[in-house]
Amino acid sequence: MMLVGPSGCGKTTLISVIAGILDQDSGHCEVLGEDLLNMSNQHKLNFRARNIGFVFQAFNLLPSLNAAENVSIPLIINGIKRAEAERKAISVLEQAGLGARVKALSSELSGGQQQRVAIARALVHSPRLIVCDEPTSSLDHETGHNVMTLLKDVALYKDRTLVIVTHDARIFDFADRIAEMDDGHIIKVKAAR
Ligand SMILES: Nc1ncnc2c1ncn2[C@@H]1O[C@H](COP(=O)(O)OP(=O)(O)OP(=O)(O)O)[C@@H](O)[C@H]1O
Ligand SMILES: [Mg+2]
Numbered sequence: 001m002m003l004v005g006p007s008g009c010g011k012t013t014l015i016s017v018i019a020g021i022l023d024q025d026s027g028h029c030e031v032l033g034e035d036l037l038n039m040s041n042q043h044k045l046n047f048r049a050r051n052i053g054f055v056f057q058a059f060n061l062l063p064s065l066n067a068a069e070n071v072s073i074p075l076i077i078n079g080i081k082r083a084e085a086e087r088k089a090i091s092v093l094e095q096a097g098l099g100a101r102v103k104a105l106s107s108e109l110s111g112g113q114q115q116r117v118a119i120a121r122a123l124v125h126s127p128r129l130i131v132c133d134e135p136t137s138s139l140d141h142e143t144g145h146n147v148m149t150l151l152k153d154v155a156l157y158k159d160r161t162l163v164i165v166t167h168d169a170r171i172f173d174f175a176d177r178i179a180e181m182d183d184g185h186i187i188k189v190k191a192a193r
Contacts, residue, residue, distance in 0.1 A: 002172065003165045005181035011165045012057060014181070015131045018163065020048045032128055049077045053122030055132040057165075059114045061106035067093055067117045068102040074125040092120040095150055097143065111138040119147055123154060130154065132164045136171055148174045 016022035071089035136144035
């Protein structure tokens, strides 16, 4: 599912509520059958760590960690040992086309490379829900296409739910549904071709 709409209409806000990063002021939000607003903080942290992958609009990588270490974080939070976490992280980075840069600090990577590290970090722990905020904004056409193929394969073959905020018309073809948002509301949901 893709979520589109003008700047400031509330896309990041909506997916932050869905991902349990932000509490809504009103209304009801159920995620994978659970109401995050009424969960204890600890339960919510555990639920998020296990079930949700999030690609931030500004990537939010830790600058003092290298790519493999950044991608390992969700696994380490879930109790996986460091060596095993790094092995898995490197294999997802390879799928994202970054096999040659796994030891690079995030500050040494280009914007497009950082974006792909952020995407690998959102996938590495096989979450049931993956939420991406403009995941192709810093990628050239071919790299963006490769990343979308990777994300779509995860959605289709691993039965994951994917919500992608985007302005990027080049990737609309990857969507099964496109929801249009304006001024805080979803105004239309259309099935893609
Ligand atoms: N932390 C905040 N506190 C108060 N208002 C905020 C905060 N973050 C965003 N807003 C406001 O909420 C509205 C929706 O912002 P949001 O970031 O969800 O938009 P968006 O659709 O993601 O835009 P863009 O396409 O530019 O990323 C905007 O008017 C914004 O200024
Ligand atoms: Mg936004």
